[in-house]
Amino acid sequence: MEELRWKQRFENYQKALSYLELALDKEDVDEVTRAGIIQFFEMTLELAWKTMKDLLNEEGFEVKSPRETIKQSLQYGMIEEGHLWLDALQKRNLMAHTYDQASAVEAEDLIRNEYYPLMLALQSYLENK
Template sequence: MDELKDIRWKQRFENFEKSFHLLEKYSGTSITNELERAGIIQFYETTFELAWKVLKDYLEVEGYVVKSPRETIKQAFQAEIIEDGHIWMDALSKRNLTVHTYDQELAEKLVLEIQQHFLPILRHLYDKLLKER
C-alpha cells in the first residue's frame, strides 16, 4: 500500500512539473491582452490544484491524513515542506476566487500576484519535491 502511495505522489509530481513549467514560461513573458491574462490565470489554477494534491499525496506517504486543500497546506507548513504558509493560504483563496469570478481589474492584479508571489512559492515546492523524487 505504501508503495502505491509513493508511486501516486511521484506520478502527480510529474503532472505538476509539466504545468509548473508552462506557468513559469509564460509568466515570464510580456502579457498585453485579455487572452494572455486568462491563459496565465488558467495555468495558475491548474498548477495550484496539482500543487496541493501532490502535497496531499506526499503527506500521506509521510503518514499524515489530510482531506482538504486548507488542511493540506497547514500540515505541509507544520511539517516544514513549504514555507510562507500565509502566502499559500492567499494563493488558495485567490484560486478559489478566480474559479467563480471574472473581472478584468481582478485579472490584472492576479497576474501580478502570480508573477511576484505565487510563482516563487510554487518554485520552492517544485525544487524541494524534485530532490525527493
C-alpha cells in the same frame, strides 16, 4: 503504491508549472495571455496541494482538504509561508469568477510576484525528496 502516486502527480505538477512559466515569460501580456496565466495558476495550485497531500499520506499523515494539507505541509517543512499558500487558495476560488480587466491584472500581479515563487520553492523541495 503511494510513493508512485505522489511522483506521478509531481510530474504533472512540473508540466503545469512549466506552462505557467511560459505564460509568465511572455513579453506582451494581452487579455488572452492573462487569462492563460490565471488558468495555468489554478491548475498548478490544484496539483501542488494534491502532490503535497499524496506525499504526506505516504509519510503517514492523514490530510483531506487543501487547507489541512497546506497547514500540515508547513509543519512538515515541505513549504514555507503557509499564509501565502492559504491566500493563494482563497484567491484561486475568487479568480475562477473574475471577468473584469482590473481584477485580472491584479490576479496576474499576485501570481507573478507572490504565488509563482512559492510554487518554484515547492518544486525544488520535491525534486530533492
